[in-house]
Amino acid sequence: MKKIKVNEKWCLGCHLCEYYCAFANSGIQDMVKALKDMQIKPRLRIEQNDKISFAVSCRHCEDPICVKSCISGALTIKDHVVCIDKQRCIGCYTCVLVCPYGAVLPSEEGAVRKCELCTSRSDSKPACVQGCPNKAIELVEV
């Protein structure tokens, strides 16, 4: 089973992971068209203050409180990955209320946004991991 590992001491706070994530999940082939002058919609978030920065994305908990709390059945576990069915999600934000990492993000589109480890894409590694210039986000076997 693979999980995201975050090394805050290596994070530059460059926000590139957000751009790679948003591009990878935009469904658009051209990076410029996907990102330029667009409000990007990454599935992770950056926490940053004057001393530290790090990326926060879904931890894919073994016993995920978001899945257990989901009122519509839109959040499920598939092969150890917590997935969101955007057709079923009605945007009540119960998952935002219970996720202890703040890793489920509200979205104006209705359904919440969250990391699915890029499992719906064919690449072997999540886009944030591939794009991070300083290995501050890694995918490790646990």
Next chain:
Amino acid sequence: MRYVIIGNSAAAVGAIEGIRSKDKKGSITVISIESHHTYSRPLISYLVQGKTDRDKMKYRPDSFYEDNNVNAILGRRVVKIIPDMSSVILDDSSAVEYDKLLVATGSSPFMPPIQGLNDVKRVHTFMTLDDAVNLLEIINSQSRVLILGAGLIGLKCLEAISGKVASVTVIDLADQVLPSVLDKKSSQIVKEFLEKKNVDIRLSCSIKQAYENSALLTDGTQISFDILVMAVGVRPNISILKAAGAYADRGIIVDHQQHTSIKDIYAAGDCTQGYDMSIEKNRVLALLPNAYMQGYTAGLNMTGEEKTFDTGMPMNALSLMGMHILSAGVYEGEDYTEEKEGKYKKLFYSQDTLKGFILVNDIDCAGIYTAMIRNKTPLSSVDFELIKQKPSLCALAKERRSNLLNGKETW
């Protein structure tokens, strides 16, 4: 092992998933008075509103009973539980025997005694899929609707029908909307928001006398309506278990493992009075996530596992006509309040721990606050000044944060 579950909603589904996580072989029988596939009750308002459909509002996929090898007896009422014979009797006089029984009978709308209520032509409740389908059938663009109750059910009903009917009036005996969820200030924000959307809200007010198509209110005014929706609150369905001898107060009393006072009988969900960590006492918490967790815990214990659930507390996530409200815990102790540009935040804390919060339109990362309440995180161990302004992992001690983000610890 023969598992029998009375009920087919969140607690029942939680129990099925809890049982099957440990026991793939035992037989599971679900008995439900409703004849529908398991569906999410809170989604009925979205069905009426047209934001979901009968298929998408199913709480689990069509193959759920088959996948989990569940015998679902739907459309049958349990009339009696006979603990001495380990059996339940259905309304067709058939008996179903159990080794472990879960009662997850939910709750029903409370109908207050109102003079003339029987004379009203169209009285509806708003709790079940059938209620929603019935309401959808009778409302039209000419309908004038009176909703009694400005709680979660009443306001979600309001949202569901507001674009489809001529007018909606909401009245509540309390002096604020969402009395069990919000404080005075935030309820005022919500009320003003709804009034801007042309909702007629009358507080500290109830029906004195009801007639066929009108009502005399306690404030002396008369109001005409076509449809009256009763949304005063819910009461736990405890009668069959109480009749079998189980200890009950407002709800069925359960311990941290969801046992009732009767051997081999468990209870979960809206029908129970389970442990609420925020007040350190048992109370009825009629909330879907709580029902699932209790059901899951009951399911595990029914298989012989030892699992406790002692972190239940009031929690609400409410989206209302574009407004988002999240709340948790109790509203006691010192408080920190922030209000700006249509956003509102209030945190309650005492004895070095966060006790509760109310967030209106300022909801990002709210789960970090909820986790702090659930885990009784000492405020002295975090940067509380930072976390007051924004729930963030930054505010946690470095080692704790690092362990959380690398899977060495969990919340």
